[in-house]
Amino acid sequence: MVSNLPSLDKLIHELSKLPGIGNKTAGRLAYHILKSPEHFAHELSEAVEQVKRNVRECSHCYSYTETEEQCMYCTDPKRSNDVLCVVEDPSDISRIESSGAFRGRYHVLHGALSPLDGVTPQDLKIDPLIQKIRESQTGDECITEVILALDADLEGDTTVLYLAKILGEMGVNTTRIAHGVPIGGDIDYIDFRTLGRAIENRVQL
Amino acid sequence: MVSNLPSLDKLIHELSKLPGIGNKTAGRLAYHILKSPEHFAHELSEAVEQVKRNVRECSHCYSYTETEEQCMYCTDPKRSNDVLCVVEDPSDISRIESSGAFRGRYHVLHGALSPLDGVTPQDLKIDPLIQKIRESQTGDECITEVILALDADLEGDTTVLYLAKILGEMGVNTTRIAHGVPIGGDIDYIDFRTLGRAIENRVQL
Incomplete structure (x- = not known):
């Protein structure tokens, strides 16, 4: 979609870089922003800037944290320290939290192994x-189980096999979430x- | 989707106000913006601000214009002055232009009549x-035909009937784009x- 207005075309171009937003949807969104009141565009633009400015990686689990050095899951004293759940992305944590089935700690890999795309163990938080x-x-609070909650695709499977081997050699009980x-x-x-x-x-049964 | 990070939740909230973007999609987009390089978020946020700052309504046809007082369709000397195409929204103009079937002038109503939603003729550029x-x-360059290129829904039909009556009384040849x-x-x-x-x-035939 080309509007022949430089600012509008630029916005359509930027919006179409977002995942799942094609050129046509980007055009629809851009015209909507143009029609909306000034404060809506301003708040949207501010929110985009703020999220990059305020949110950073937790120094302990590599999930996201806003106000503190460590995230709310790492600092929560009520959570158990002996079970660790390994996920690919920080967004996976909210999903798992909403299930209510896990009360341990998390560790975010920031991706999965993909030799074809050149993603090696060094690129992940392994x-x-x-x-x-x-x-x-070696300390007091030993991690007794590591749950691998990775995607059920080729990259997830590769990462699970890789981690299971290493963790097995370390004598940690390693499990994977069920597929069915x-x-x-x-x-x-x-x-x-x-x-x-x-x-x-x-x-x- | 709730991330428990105020900045991220705010961005998800703002994005989900866009048409066709639900809470889940907004979450996916927000996490993507968070993961992207700094300059991407900055350019997106700038583009949103710029579009509201730079783009305004053309003083003649009520479409959008960026640099000039009047839009490129109103100022183009090669376009015919005797046929006027009436559309609901400025975005409709790019669609009609891409068909290449029209070389006259445009007029944007900025909506369609909808008594149920309280949209009366006074709310449109009628x-x-x-x-x-x-x-x-009364001048030299008489508009000989008005083409109504309005949506084929209830509001479009209502507006077509309303305009056809008024324009008929003024002795203007009024047509509507074909539906089929x-x-x-x-x-x-x-x-x-x-x-x-x-x-x-x-x-x-």
Whole structure:
């Protein structure tokens, strides 16, 4: 979409860099911003600047934190220290939190291994993870279980295999979240790989 | 989606005010902006501010213009003055321009009549339209045809009926763009109202 107005074209161009926003949607959004009251555009623009200015990585788990040096999950005294949940991205933490099924600590890898895209173990927060577990083993509060909550795709699987080997050698109990039929899922519409995994990992009743 | 980080939650909140962007998509976009390099967020935020600062309404057709008092369609000497195309929104102009089928002038109503939502003729740029046509009738360059390129919904239909009556009384030849089967459209999948209109407005071969 080209409007022939430099400022509008520039906004359409910037918006279309966002994931899932094509040129047509970017055009619709840009015209909406143009039509909206001044304060809306100003608040949106401020919010974009603020998020980059205020939010930074937690020095302990590499998730995001705003006011403190460490994030709310690392500083919460009510959470258990002996179970560590490893995720790919900080956004995965809110999802897991909303399930209410986990009350331990987190560790964010910031991606998954992908040799084809040139993502190696050095590009991820794997070394700090190993160091964190090693330190816990010599200290008072030992991490007894590491739960790998990585995506169920090729990159996630590669990372799980890589981490399971290293953590196994370190003598840590390593688990992976279950893959199977989603709740509310109809078996008719589930792909055969998921169904295969669901049968393989069936649960004793 | 709630991240528990005030700046991130604020950005998610602002983004979810955009049309077609739900809370989940807003979350995905906000995390993407957070992960992107500093300059991307800055350029996006600048583009939002700039568009509101630089773009204003054309004083003649009420479309948008950036550098000049009047827009590029009103000032282009190569465009014909005797045909006027009436549209609802400035974004409709880029669509019509990309068809290449129209080389006259434009007039933007900034909406369509909708008694249920309280949109009356006074809320639209209808008075300036009537004045523009009246002035042309007393001057040298008379507008001989007004093409109504309004949406094919209830509001568009209402506005077409309203304008056709007024313009008819002023003795202006008023037309409406054709409604029918879209190019590439399969008759199997066209709704019965569109098909009815296509048959009604059939063209002599």
